Amino acid sequence: MRKVVEGSYAIAQAVKCCDPDIISAYPITPQTHIVENLSQMVADGELKAEFITVDSEFSALSALVGSSAMGARSYSSTTSQGLALMYEVLYNVSGLRMPIVMTVANRAMGAPLNIWNDQQDSIGARDCGWIQLYAENVQEAMDLTPQAYKLAEDPDILTPVMVCMDGFILTHVYEPVEFLDHDKVKQFLPPFKPKITLDPAHPVTIGAFADPSTFTEYRYLQQDAQNKALGKIDTIAKEFKETFGRYYGGLIDTYRMEGADAAIVTLGSVIGTIKDALDEMWAEGKKVGLVKVRSYRPFPVKALRDSLKDVSSIAVIEKDVSIGNEAGLTTDLKAAFYNTGMKTPIIGFTAGLGGRDITLKDIKKAGDKALAAAKGPEAEFEFLTLRKEIL
Numbered sequence: 001m002r003k004v005v006e007g008s009y010a011i012a013q014a015v016k017c018c019d020p021d022i023i024s025a026y027p028i029t030p031q032t033h034i035v036e037n038l039s040q041m042v043a044d045g046e047l048k049a050e051f052i053t054v055d056s057e058f059s060a061l062s063a064l065v066g067s068s069a070m071g072a073r074s075y076s077s078t079t080s081q082g083l084a085l086m087y088e089v090l091y092n093v094s095g096l097r098m099p100i101v102m103t104v105a106n107r108a109m110g111a112p113l114n115i116w117n118d119q120q121d122s123i124g125a126r127d128c129g130w131i132q133l134y135a136e137n138v139q140e141a142m143d144l145t146p147q148a149y150k151l152a153e154d155p156d157i158l159t160p161v162m163v164c165m166d167g168f169i170l171t172h173v174y175e176p177v178e179f180l181d182h183d184k185v186k187q188f189l190p191p192f193k194p195k196i197t198l199d200p201a202h203p204v205t206i207g208a209f210a211d212p213s214t215f216t217e218y219r220y221l222q223q224d225a226q227n228k229a230l231g232k233i234d235t236i237a238k239e240f241k242e243t244f245g246r247y248y249g250g251l252i253d254t255y256r257m258e259g260a261d262a263a264i265v266t267l268g269s270v271i272g273t274i275k276d277a278l279d280e281m282w283a284e285g286k287k288v289g290l291v292k293v294r295s296y297r298p299f300p301v302k303a304l305r306d307s308l309k310d311v312s313s314i315a316v317i318e319k320d321v322s323i324g325n326e327a328g329l330t331t332d333l334k335a336a337f338y339n340t341g342m343k344t345p346i347i348g349f350t351a352g353l354g355g356r357d358i359t360l361k362d363i364k365k366a367g368d369k370a371l372a373a374a375k376g377p378e379a380e381f382e383f384l385t386l387r388k389e390i391l
Helices: 007-017 032-043 057-069 080-085 087-095 138-152 182-188 215-244 270-283 301-308 328-337 360-373
Strands: 002-006 022-025 050-053 074-078 101-106 131-134 161-166 174-178 252-255 262-266 288-293 295-297 313-318 346-350 381-383
Touching: 002 007, 007 032, 007 101, 007 138, 007 174, 007 182, 022 032, 022 057, 032 050, 032 074, 050 057, 057 074, 057 080, 057 087, 074 080, 080 087, 087 215, 101 138, 131 138, 131 215, 138 161, 138 174, 138 182, 138 215, 182 215, 215 295, 252 270, 252 301, 262 270, 262 301, 262 328, 262 360, 270 288, 270 360, 288 301, 288 360, 301 328, 313 328, 313 360, 328 346, 346 360
Parallel strands: 022 050, 022 074, 074 101, 101 161, 131 161, 262 288, 262 313, 313 346, 346 381
Antiparallel strands: 002 174, 131 295, 252 288
């Protein structure tokens, strides 16, 4: 069934199809409409779940630590300062290997206060042990939701997942989406059957104290699960295609990479604009391709090396900045190429911070700089859309 709906409503419908037992969230712009819709579904009896109203985002995720420990399929969503308020609990959830799925409606971090879109919030949480998957459009964000649960609840993975979608640009846009069929989702996503739960009849300890003799091994097991997820993400994406007919490329996806001289690497909703810009560049005889990162954590090192091995230079465009260095995806991509013998220049561009438009002109500028970088880059990192008259 195809409908024109708001992005947030589409996500709520996807969550509903996954049959969560517990939903706990605190409203914050631009995430509010997701949980508002879910709350209404629960109140109307459309969704048989418990909706927990809490006093903060810290409480929202803390409540799900309890529900997940009891074996309940659990869901939340948040954004920006709300995600920051969850920070301590993010580590608890991943360290306890709880397969919670959370939609992150990406929004800028203050100060100064800003409610528009960039990806500083989730990129800032990249080291908390959560899998991070980034959606290009509403349909992909919707389809990633059951895939995220299937990944998180896999006995070999048992790792929480953030489905990241750009705030307002995707959460509040109205566009046609193909709704998920509830019965098909049930076939695709089996019921959650954890091996270990809190049960008074069978007492266990969850989250015990770990001294230096055991702590490292816990972190190793988390790392191992992320490494295993690299293969599972693509497998699950292909299984989703078999059931629903839609496939997004697994760990990464590419556009116009065959015969490209240079490439742009990015993630999120800016991909649509980049594709339009590249079409214009190819028409001008400038062969620049695109590599879309869907899985930021685990980071798909091999897939990126393989997809970029034939280009002479790379530009990274991202909506975040690591103050005092460069930006997250740029740093990770450079690390992926280190010690490979590939001497491909990589230029990082921060753009779109605080919701600033990233235009076709901006993207073509980055593409031109990537092409020129084959002869030696002028700089390794810059703010692409900087307004110098304000400085």
